[in-house]
Amino acid sequence: MTDLKRAVAVATEARNHSYSPYSHFAVGAALKLKDRDVYVPGCNVENASFGGTICAERSALVAAVSQYGKVPFESVTVVTDTNPPAYPCAFCRGVLSEFCGPELVVYLATPEGVKITTTLGELLPHPFKLV
Numbered sequence: 001m002t003d004l005k006r007a008v009a010v011a012t013e014a015r016n017h018s019y020s021p022y023s024h025f026a027v028g029a030a031l032k033l034k035d036r037d038v039y040v041p042g043c044n045v046e047n048a049s050f051g052g053t054i055c056a057e058r059s060a061l062v063a064a065v066s067q068y069g070k071v072p073f074e075s076v077t078v079v080t081d082t083n084p085p086a087y088p089c090a091f092c093r094g095v096l097s098e099f100c101g102p103e104l105v106v107y108l109a110t111p112e113g114v115k116i117t118t119t120l121g122e123l124l125p126h127p128f129k130l131v
């Protein structure tokens, strides 16, 4: 299995665990560690308060940091079943930019495969930095 197929498979499996009884919009993500054969899954987990909802991308990021700490990340793959596939929300772009540089590859996919390839730098060219 290619790296890309593996990423889509991990994100698709995570999407199957999506807890989205309010929006009925299931999202899965797979965050790949740089130079390591590790894909950390994440899915959206909604909350009755709505504001407590965690997106799939942040779910994967938090899981990855919890397990591996602040390590370099290579790509994030986001799986939805929409056409075109969904882009990460602005909130997730900002949170990803805390741990990932503009070179992070962002694959937007459906369970069938990657439809769009972009980068965090393209999606969020001027991230907020607390300096």
Ligand code: THU
Pocket (backbone or CB within 6 Å): 020, 023, 025, 027, 043, 044, 045, 046, 053, 054, 055, 056, 057, 086, 087, 088, 089, 092
């Ligand atoms: N969602 C994600 O998981 N990732 C995004 O980047 C955008 C939105 C989720 C949040 C919510 O559970 C559902 O999609 C509808 O907004």
